[in-house]
Amino acid sequence: MDFSLGALSALLRPLLSVAKDEWSKQSEFKTLRHLAYERLSRELHWNAECLWKLSDNSSNEYIEMLRTEAFDSLVTASVPLDFILFEPVRADWLENEPYSQKLFRHRIEGCNTISELVDKVYNRLWMLKNKHERGLSHGDLVYLINLLLFTLAHINIGRRDLHASRASLRKQIALLTPEK
Numbered sequence: 001m002d003f004s005l006g007a008l009s010a011l012l013r014p015l016l017s018v019a020k021d022e023w024s025k026q027s028e029f030k031t032l033r034h035l036a037y038e039r040l041s042r043e044l045h046w047n048a049e050c051l052w053k054l055s056d057n058s059s060n061e062y063i064e065m066l067r068t069e070a071f072d073s074l075v076t077a078s079v080p081l082d083f084i085l086f087e088p089v090r091a092d093w094l095e096n097e098p099y100s101q102k103l104f105r106h107r108i109e110g111c112n113t114i115s116e117l118v119d120k121v122y123n124r125l126w127m128l129k130n131k132h133e134r135g136l137s138h139g140d141l142v143y144l145i146n147l148l149l150f151t152l153a154h155i156n157i158g159r160r161d162l163h164a165s166r167a168s169l170r171k172q173i174a175l176l177t178p179e180k
Contacts, residue, residue: 036084037159039070040118044152047125051145054138063132071122085115087158098146107143108150114158117151124148 047066054062074081089111094100111117124144131138 032079033084034159036070036074037155040074041152041155041159043067043070044121044148044155048145048148048152051141051148055141055145060132063129063138066125066129068122068125071118081115081118082113085113085118085155085158087114087154088112089114089117090154093150093153099150104143104146108147114151114154117147117154121148121151 050062050065053059074084089108094105098104108117108120111120121144124139124147128138128144
């Protein structure tokens with residue numbers, strides 16, 4: 001019997017949904033999930049610091065200091081990132097500046113879960129590193145910083161198991177953003 005990829009995917013989807021629900025109740029999963037949030041939070045915060053320094057001056061050393069170890073270890077683990085970071089993106093947070101800007105909203109359109117935001121951040125960091133190695137323009141650093149902070153705010157809510165609100169986003173961004 002020969003199954004197409006679409007047919008196989010359709011058959012596996014309900015099975016994976018049940019497995020995900022059962023697995024997410026296990027204490028091992030909760031520990032893994034907390035560890036993932038913690039490591040990503042630290043790494044994203046570090047990367048935000050590097051990007052702020054990069055945007056303040058022209059030293060490219062900060063690009064070389066960007067980290068992706070936590071992300072790399074998570075995507076090579078045997079647990080899909082979508083299972084660990086399954087929470088939805090907070091649509092109400094898109095009402096806050098600079099996230100309410102049409103271009104930002106357009107750029108993250110289609111990112112429905114935190115795992116998709118994390119993928120987008122790390123793809124942008126990878127692109128920045130590779131552009132730097134090839135002597136190309138850095139691209140839109142303001143967007144990358146905003147995307148990273150928006151994602152980090154979501155990660156910190158999951159890490160600390162907080163109830164998210166628009167006020168908590170503002171507070172988190174204020175805590176994360178260096179004073180000029």
